[in-house]
Amino acid sequence: MNSHTGLDDYQLIVRALSDRLVEAQTPIRVLDAVKWDDSIRSEFLKHKGKKLPAVDRAYYASRPLPFDAAAKKLEFQNIERDITRQLGQFNPVGKIMRRMCREYRMVIRMLEARGTEDFGLISQELYGAASDAFHAGDPTLADLGLMFSDFLNNIDKRGDLKDEAKTLTAKEAVNLLQQRLNKVFGEAQDTIRVFESDGILADAAAGADYIKIRADAMFNERDVKALEVHEGLVHVATTLNGLNQPVCTFLAKGPPSSTVTQEGLAILMEVIAFASYPTRLRKLTNRTRAIHMAEEGADFLQVFDFYCEQGFSQEESYSNANRVFRGSTPTGMPFTKDLSYLKGFIMVYNYIQLAVRKGKLEQIPLLFCGKTTLEDMRSLRQLVDEGLVVAPKYLPPQFSDLNSLSAWMCFSNFLNHLSLDRIEADYANIL
Template sequence: MSARSRDRAGDGPPIAGLSTRDRAIDHELALLSGSLRFLLDVTPVNVEQARSEYLSSGELPEFAYRELEDDPEVLKQALQDIPIHLVEDTVLGTLLRTKHRELSLQIDMLAARDTEDFMPLSIELYGAITPGLRGSAEQILETVTDTESTSAGSLDARAFLARAQAEIGHYREQDPDIEVHAEIRDDVSGVMVSGDSLLIGPRSKVQKVRAEALLHHEVGTHLVTHVNGSIQPIKVLGSGLAGYDETQEGLAVLAEVASGGLTAFRLRQLASRVVTVHRMVTGATFTDAHEALVAEGVPASSAFTTTMRAFRAGGLTKDAVYLRGMLDLLDHLRHGGTLDALLLGKFSLKDLPLVSDLQARGVLEPARLTPRWLVDEDASARLGRAAALDDPREFVSA
C-alpha cells in the first residue's frame, strides 16, 4: 500500500514517536534513494585503459559509463509521487523535504551525465569552493613537500580484500547480523563504498602504510554509518540525508587521523582535489589540470586519478568536500562538540541539531556498531591534538 493510500485510510497508531504515515513516506523516500547508484553511475568504467592511453600519448581520455538502470524521467516521476507535503512531524518533514530536493538534483545530474549541464548541477549539489578552503589547500601543497617512502610496498586487490573482510569480521563480533560485504568488481577503479558494499577494483594497489587508515575510512566509517542508519526507524538515515557526503567524508578522514594514518601524501591528495576542482570550475582543461598537479610534485599516475575524479561525467565537484568536511568537524570538536551522534547514520553536521532532537524524543535507536577507530586508546588524544591545531599542515604529526 502506498503512503497516499495510507493517508486515506488514516494515520494509524504512533510508532517510535512518529505516525505511521510519516514513517511510510520516509520509507518510500529511502527506497528510492537506496535504488540510485549515483557514484557508480557517474564514474567511468574504463579508468585504467584511459590512464594508460593518456599517459602514453597525451590525448584527452574518452570515458565510458555504465548504462543507467532506470530512466531518469521515471525516477523523477516516482520522486514526485512521494507525498512529502503530508509529513506532519516538523523535524522529520524538514529533513525529508531537503532530501527530496537533493534526490531531484541527483536525478537531473544523471540525465545530464557527460554534458555541459552536469557541472552547474554538481556545484549546486556540493557547494562552491570558498577562498578560505582554496587557500588552505594551496598552503598544504606549497608547504607539505616531504611524503612517505613507498619502500614498504603495497597490497594488491586480493590482499586488500582479505584485510577488508577481516575488518568486517571485527564488526560482526559486535553484531553477527550486519549485512555488509566486500568484493572485487571488474567495473570499479580504486576502492569505494556503494550502499552496503565495499567495492575494490581488480587493479587496485593500496600502500601498506595506508591500508589500516583506508579500512577505517571505508569500513569503519562509511559501512558502519550505513548499518547504524539502516536500523533506525527513519530509514533515510541509512541511505543518507541531504548533504551527508561532506560530513561523511570528513568523518572518514578523521578516522584516518584518529588511527594515526593520515600521511603527508594523503593530506596533499586531499588538497590536490580541492585545487583541481577549482581549476576545472574556472575553465581549466583536463590537460591543464593534470599538468598543474604534476608541476606541484604529484606523480603523473596519481595526478591522472585526481583529474579524472574531478572531470568525470562532465565535472563532478564532490572531491572538494573531503578537506572541507574534515576542517568543519575539527572546528566542531574545537568548540566542544563530539562525534558520537554523527555515527547514528548518514547526515550532515548542519542537521545535527535536528537529528539530536529526534534522539532526545526517543525516536532514534542507539548505534548498533561503534567504530574501532573511535575507541582506540590513542584516538581521543590524536583528535584532540588535531582540533587544537590552526594549521592543517600539522595534522600529519598530530
C-alpha cells in the same frame, strides 16, 4: 529491515514515508551515471595524452539513465507533498525528509545535464566549489589546498618519510582487512565482507555491508589501516547504523549533503587514529587543486599534465583527471564531489570542537547514527529524544569514549587562538 512491530501510529506514518523515500532513490547511482567507459581511457592513452577524450553531450545520451528522469522527479515531488500533508510544515523529521526529496530532485537534474555547463553548476550547488569560503573572511578550499601543498613539499624535501613499499597483493590486503573488521564489528562479522573487484576506479569502495578492493592494486600495511578506519569504521558502520533504524530508515541512504559529512568524518577518523600520512593527504590536496584548476578554465589535458608533473604515471594521471571531468566534458566545468574530503573534514572538526566548547558532548556520537548531514544534527537530537532515531550501535572507539577526544579538542580550541606567525618569529632561534 526491522519489523514494524511495536511502533505507534505516528511512528508508522514516519516509517511509511521514510520507506517511500528509500525506495524512490534506489535506481539513482550518481557515479555509475557519470563514469567514462574503458574505451575512452585506452584511446586517450594510445595518443599518449596529447588528444582530448572524445566525450560530449551525445556520449552521455548514448548511455541513458536507468530510470525515467521526469517520472522520478515527480515521484519525489509527491513524496515531499505527502510529508507536509501528513506531518505538517515544522515537524523536525519532516524537514529532514523534505530536504532529501529536494536534493534528490537536484541530483536528477544534474544527471540529466551530463555533458553541459549546467552539470558543473548543479554539482557546485550540491557539493560546493573550491572557491567557497568556510566562513566570512576565512580562507577558501583552494587556499587550503595550496597551503597543504607547501607543507607537504617541505616534508617531501626531507626524504626520510617515504612510503613503505607496497608489497601486499589485493588478496593479502583483503584477508588482513577482513581480520581487522571482524574484531571491530564482532557480532556483525558475518555481514561485512571484504572481497576483490575488477570494476572500480579507486583502490577500494564501501557498500552497505561490504568493502571491495581493486584486484590489480598493491598495498602496504599503512594503506590497510587507512581502509579499516575510513571504509570500515565510518562508511560501513554508518550504513549499518542506518539500516538498524526502526523508523527513520532514510538514514541508511545518503544524498550529496551527507557525502560531505561522511567523507569529513572518515578523514577525521584517519587523523585521530594516526592512520593518515603525507602521501594520502597529498592525494586529497591534489584533488582539490585539480578541481580548482578546472573551475578556473583548465581542460582535461592541463589537469592530466598537472598530475604527470606530480610524478604520476600516464595511467594514474588519466584516472585522476577523469575524476575531475566525469559527467562533464573535457573542456567543461568540474564534477566537484571530491571536494567533500577536505571540506567535510574542516566542517566536522569545527562541529565537534564547538560541541566540546559548549558542553554538548552527547551530540557528537549522533554523527554516526546513519548517513547524517551537519545541518540536521539539532533535529536528530530531538528525534533521539522522541524515540524516532536510535543511537548508533557501531561506533569507533574514539567516539564511544569521548574522554580523549574532548581533551584533544580543549587543547586544540586554545591553540587556535595563538598566532602562528608570532610563534614562528619567536621560535626562529630554536627550530
